[in-house]
Amino acid sequence: MVKLPYVLQKENICRFDGDTFFIGDRRTFPLAKTFVACSSVRDIAIALTQMVTQGGGPLQVAFTTLSYCAHRMERGTLPAGFETFKGSAAQLIAARPTNTTMARVLEKMLGEISLLFGQGGDLHSVVQAIDALVLENEQQYDAIYHAMGxxxxxxxxxxxxxxxxxxxxxxxxxxxxxxxxxxxxxxxxxxxxxxxxxxxxxxxxxxxxxxxxxxxxxxxxxxxxxxxxxxxxxxxxxxxxxxxxxxxxxxxxxxxxxxxxxxxxxxxxxxxxxxxxxxxxxxxxxxxxxxxxxxxxxxxxxxxxxxxxxxxxxxxxxxxxxxxxxxxxxxxxxxxxxxxxx
Missing domain, CATH: 3.40.50.10470 (Translation initiation factor eif-2b; domain 2)
Structure with a gap:
């Protein structure tokens, strides 16, 4: 399997730890390998507007943000419910209006997340299902990247x-x-x-x-x-x-x-x-x-x-x-x- 370079490895594009979301700062690479720390979806959207990551980076940020919101809901640091995801997606889409791929992927996933909340399961089960949905989409796009390559x-x-x-x-x-x-x-x-x-x-x-x-x-x-x-x-x-x-x-x-x-x-x-x-x-x-x-x-x-x-x-x-x-x-x-x- 072809090994991707540093900037395209998922953990270097973005990741989260607790309530802090980290985005790899492509503005400083390769002179430094730094991350911008975000404490809210609003901060993440600002980072996208400020070109902290560009190109395909915002799509991976969008995937990871959905899991980030779900885990914060489970910890009680974000309001539980579909409206939180809807508002978060709107902020990300507005941050990079030309990136219609990210917008369309988020809109599709919002429909699936809405169904999860509508099924009436406990919050932990919903969070697990959202994580699985994010992973499924990531793997789908990984396969597309290699096929197109x-x-x-x-x-x-x-x-x-x-x-x-x-x-x-x-x-x-x-x-x-x-x-x-x-x-x-x-x-x-x-x-x-x-x-x-x-x-x-x-x-x-x-x-x-x-x-x-x-x-x-x-x-x-x-x-x-x-x-x-x-x-x-x-x-x-x-x-x-x-x-x-x-x-x-x-x-x-x-x-x-x-x-x-x-x-x-x-x-x-x-x-x-x-x-x-x-x-x-x-x-x-x-x-x-x-x-x-x-x-x-x-x-x-x-x-x-x-x-x-x-x-x-x-x-x-x-x-x-x-x-x-x-x-x-x-x-x-x-x-x-x-x-x-x-």
């Missing part, structure tokens, strides 16, 4: 260099690991991903930890390497995928996708859960974050504070620029997506 590996050629943006988490890293297991030699160009530097701090160290050759580049260098024929394919995660094949991912993705189309390099996006409620880009909520985040880097001011800055957090990549979307249902072209998910 194998699909991604099938797209990689021996000797190929892959360009990526931001931190594509389980599916991308597993694709490279499975490609290596198949005897393929693959390497990665990881863009730094301003302003939080997820590519520099998460992608590159994780690949190095897994023994996969990686070189760090700045966000503006992708087209340069594409123009020189140094890139075999481009692979990223996706925060949302619409039914017409529109991909939403970290800002900077669009520029590389345009360059890939110009230089005839395929672009593949991983999506564990394309969103059937999003027909096209017109249905998207695109998060615009505080521009002050751009004038700081790793806590350091990089320019005059009086200079206005803008920070569109995500790009919308039109389906015409997307070669394929790697999903639990297979590698789908944008025009085949709706047939598989509607």
């Amino acid at each position: 194998k699909k991604g590996a099938s797209l990689l050629k021996d000797g190929e260099t892959v360009l990526t943006t931001c931190f594509a988490e389980h599916t991308f890293l597993l694709s490279l690991a499975y490609a290596q297991q198949e005897g393929k030699t693959v390497s990665v160009l990881a863009s730094e991903t301003r302003p939080y530097l997820q590519g520099a701090r998460l992608t590159a160290p994780s690949l190095r930890e897994m023994g996969i050759p990686v070189s760090l580049i700045t966000d503006g260098m992708g087209a340069n390497f594409l123009s020189k024929g140094k890139v075999g394919c481009y692979m990223t995660a996706s925060d949302v995928v619409c039914m017409d094949g529109t991909v939403v991912n970290k800002t900077g993705t669009l520029a590389n996708a345009i360059a890939c189309a110009y230089y005839n390099v395929p672009y593949y996006s991983f999506s564990i859960s394309p969103d059937p409620s999003k027909r096209n880009s017109g249905d998207l909520h695109m998060e615009m974050r505080d521009g002050k985040e751009v004038i700081h880097c790793m806590g350091h001011l990089i320019t005059d504070e009086a200079i206005p800055a803008l920070y569109p957090s995500f790009d919308s990549i039109p389906p015409s620029l997307v070669t394929g979307i790697i999903t639990p249902k297979g590698i789908l072209t944008p025009d085949a997506l709706s047939g598989a998910y509607l």
